[in-house]
Amino acid sequence: MTDSAARSPLTILIAADTYPPHINGAAQFGYRLAKGMSARGHNVHVLAPHTTKGKSFTEPGGDWTVHRLRSHSVPTHDYWRICFPWEIKREISMLFDRVQPDVVHVQCHYMVGEYTLYEAVKRGIRVVATNHFMPENLNPFLPFPQWFKSIVARNSWRDMGRVMGKADVVTTPTPLAAKAMHEHAFLRKVLPLSNGIDAAAYEPRPGEQIERPDHPIVLFVGRLAEEKHVDVLIDAVAKTPDHLNLHLEIIGGGEVKPALKAQAERLGLGDRVRFLGLVDDEELRLAYLRATVFCQPGTAELQSLVTLEAMSASTPVLLANAMALPHLVENGSNGYLFTPHDSSELSRRLTEIISLPEAERELMGKMSRSMVEKHSIDATLSTFEDLYRGRLHETETV
Structure with a gap:
């Protein structure tokens, strides 16, 4: 990579299954990542579920671009939204055509993250995948007996490995989370990388x-x-x-x-x-x-x-x-x-x-x-920049 290429702005597509106005750690990280990368001069696009009922659209204004996908409410959760594959796959493909991202950063292995990752892999675009969830986090929202929740958790771990295993780099916020992903999702290389804080x-x-x-x-x-x-x-x-x-x-x-x-x-x-x-x-x-x-x-x-x-x-x-x-x-x-x-x-x-x-x-x-x-959020953003450009690999220590 030439020096000019190493310094040139990137077009970054961040795919998030939860994003503000949602209130949770994963949503806040996605927002801070977009804000931080935009402040560093990159062209940032965020892809996230629509917060209410309605067609997919692009939010007007802002220092970075937020694209909202058609989504549906979940009866057991007061704000979580899910996207159906048959409604979003084509729209994700069309968004890639318009945005032409240099790198894709998915925040989850569920709907939005999964199908954005698949589209990036199909097009040969570099993918960084960050996991913010434990499958057990879903338990309170599943109206099933514990034995069935345990089956759902095992399947979710397996899906995490299947989906994120296709990424170029996989990260998670802590060494303990990385260990869990090794043991349950069978992901061999997971880089512990703090979400960062200002x-x-x-x-x-x-x-x-x-x-x-x-x-x-x-x-x-x-x-x-x-x-x-x-x-x-x-x-x-x-x-x-x-x-x-x-x-x-x-x-x-x-x-x-x-x-x-x-x-x-x-x-x-x-x-x-x-x-x-x-x-x-x-x-x-x-x-x-x-x-x-x-x-x-x-x-x-x-x-x-x-x-x-x-x-x-x-x-x-x-x-x-x-x-x-x-x-x-x-x-x-x-x-x-x-x-x-x-x-x-x-x-x-x-x-x-x-x-x-x-x-x-x-x-x-x-x-x-x-x-x-x-x-430090600055250290986290710098590390992700290196990962985006392929200058740092998941086997390296941060």
Whole structure:
């Protein structure tokens, strides 16, 4: 490759089965990837499902182009949309004709990602495939007995290997996720590559004074879904000593929100648990900054961008000892792990951190912030650029 070719802008097609306004880690990564690559001068196109009923179309305006495919709602999910192959295959092919991408980056092995990958392979276009999902993430939305869900999960793993095995490079956010893909999807070469975070975006601004209430706050951010186990956190808050007056702030929406509200009322926490719903980026930043501690009780996290965001705001963390979350904790330094589903242990850890002198909590927060440095979004974008151009291979260490 010549020097000029190595520096020339690329036309990048990002295929995502979930994308904003959806609220989840995969959607946010797709958005940040598009934003970052566009800022680096590349011609970026995103292909994602239509957010409502209607024909496929291209969104007007924007720094990059977003193409929406005809999609259909899912009865068991409040916003997820699926695309039927017989409705999108031809439109994907026509989009390739118009866009003429140099590289395709798929974010999933399901509908949009799968058929975009097939079209790229057929045309000899370089493909990078990133996996953000564990098949078990689908369990809460499958109205079937567990034995049948297990069959679905095994088939999904097999499909992941079959589809992503055709890509030139396969990545996933953490080494643990890569190991799972080796073992269950039989993908031999998977590059662990952090989703990346712009840590500076969550810091206090020069001269800014953060207004904090006179009571401690434990914060949760994320989709209110079964696998997030926010009910465990609510139980833990109820078990903390009354004199701490610990409050819980919950940011996000989802199918279990009514049950969580009912649980808080039943436990007498109505005035200490605030459901803030979906918030904008500035409100989210301030929530991280005013929190005393951040908690992620979920058991199906491939990386947990919201935990990285909280750590960027110099917040101590309490994380379930499951999936990739242990990679984000140095026990006793920036927070603690707790046994999944164990609200009593979580309550003890909450009490322990909140009872610390403020100076010691600040040291824990500073350790969180320092640990985020290795997850720099700039490093992630640079690595993906190298992968797009074929300058880095999945067997290399990042």
